[in-house]
Amino acid sequence: MPELPEVEAVKQGLNQLVQGKVIQQVTVDWPNIIDTTLSIEEWGRLLQNERIEKVERRGKYLIIYLTHWALISHLRMEGKYNFYPKAQVPHQKGKHIHVRFLMTDGSQLEYDDVRKFGRMTLIDLQKVSHYFEERKLGPEPMEEQFALADFTTSLKKTKRAIKTVLLDQKSVVGLGNIYVDEVLFRSHIHPETKADQLTLSQIETLREQIIQVLQEATAKGGSTIRTYKNSLDESGQYQEELQIYGRTGEPCLGCQTPVEKIKVGGRGTHYCPKCQPLNT
DNA sequence: TTTAATGTTCATGA
DNA sequence: TTCATGAACATTAA
Numbered sequence: 001m002p003e004l005p006e007v008e009a010v011k012q013g014l015n016q017l018v019q020g021k022v023i024q025q026v027t028v029d030w031p032n033i034i035d036t037t038l039s040i041e042e043w044g045r046l047l048q049n050e051r052i053e054k055v056e057r058r059g060k061y062l063i064i065y066l067t068h069w070a071l072i073s074h075l076r077m078e079g080k081y082n083f084y085p086k087a088q089v090p091h092q093k094g095k096h097i098h099v100r101f102l103m104t105d106g107s108q109l110e111y112d113d114v115r116k117f118g119r120m121t122l123i124d125l126q127k128v129s130h131y132f133e134e135r136k137l138g139p140e141p142m143e144e145q146f147a148l149a150d151f152t153t154s155l156k157k158t159k160r161a162i163k164t165v166l167l168d169q170k171s172v173v174g175l176g177n178i179y180v181d182e183v184l185f186r187s188h189i190h191p192e193t194k195a196d197q198l199t200l201s202q203i204e205t206l207r208e209q210i211i212q213v214l215q216e217a218t219a220k221g222g223s224t225i226r227t228y229k230n231s232l233d234e235s236g237q238y239q240e241e242l243q244i245y246g247r248t249g250e251p252c253l254g255c256q257t258p259v260e261k262i263k264v265g266g267r268g269t270h271y272c273p274k275c276q277p278l279n280t
Numbered sequence: 281t282t283t284a285a286t287g288t289t290c291a292t293g294a
Numbered sequence: 295t296t297c298a299t300g301a302a303c304a305t306t307a308a
Contacts (some may be wrong), residue, residue, distance in 0.1 A: 002286065002287085003286060003287090006286075032303080032304095060287080060288095074288075075286090075287085076286090076287045076288065076303090077285070077286060077287055077288095077304095078285090078286075078287095078305090096305085113304095114304080114305055114306070115303080115304050115305050115306085116303075116304055116305080117287065117303060117305095118287095135288090158297080158298090159297095159298095160297085160298070160299095164298090167287085168288095169287095169288085176286055176287070177285090177286060177287085178286055179286090245286095265298095265300095266299085266301095267285095268284070268285080
């Protein structure tokens with residue numbers, strides 16, 4: 001579910017729903033979700049009486065700023081947050097709820113993740129930037145921060161398939177399997193093109209499409225968001241704007257050639273063999 | 281029964 | 295050391 005636009009939607013939702021609330025008690029039902037050297041009990045105790053100051057985002061990571069800590073939360077493939085005001089807190093825990101935050105006002109925030117791939121970790125407030133530097137995260141995909149020169153340098157360094165490079169979050173953050181296919185289609189670049197073979201003009205187009213696709217998807221609330229909100233699940237509107245992802249066998253919107261699906265770096269990849277030729 | 285699914289991190293080998 | 299590839303994590307649905 002979550003690439004950058006979806007994570008941004010979750011961030012905004014959390015700021016709206018839990019900002020200012022104070023955590024009374026944390027319950028962890030699947031300890032692997034928590035990345036810590038402490039026991040789960042001790043870890044949960046660190047969160048008691050912490051106030052949720054502000055939620056921010058870096059790439060696909062959520063940063064939940066607390067009074068004395070930053071809680072980094074990554075949704076991976078299927079993580080989501082559900083929020084219940086006091087009167088609607090469920091008595092039965094849902095099947096895939098792995099972490100619950102009970103607030104002092106009686107409301108509850110819960111972490112829901114069918115595949116249990118998501119992770120949470122508590123770090124010092126001063127170590128937030130260090131955490132991301134350690135992972136070598138690239139710039140945010142925005143006009144001001146995403147410099148063409150740095151992007152070019154980064155792509156010229158590797159012979160890996162461009163799709164693989166864009167997915168690893170080191171040249172630029174935010175793209176996942178859906179948006180990367182969209183961006184490459186709109187840039188008329190074959191996903192298996194070796195990154196160092198791209199022309200300067202292709203790199204320029206790619207950068208512009210990355211910024212534009214992610215910006216538009218963010219404005220529309222993402223593609224498949226189902227987050228917070230007790231039962232009131234809302235789907236992002238960008239779903240309907242997808243031009244290539246999930247359209248295997250259907251006619252390319254540019255030339256009617258059937259969309260093909262292949263594997264690139266182990267990931268399902270949709271592209272038009274005519275509009276996105278290999279070589280040049 | 282087999283395969284693939286919106287992501288990252290770790291192990292292995294070149 | 296660095297880079298590239300593939301497995302692991304765990305569950306569901308087609």
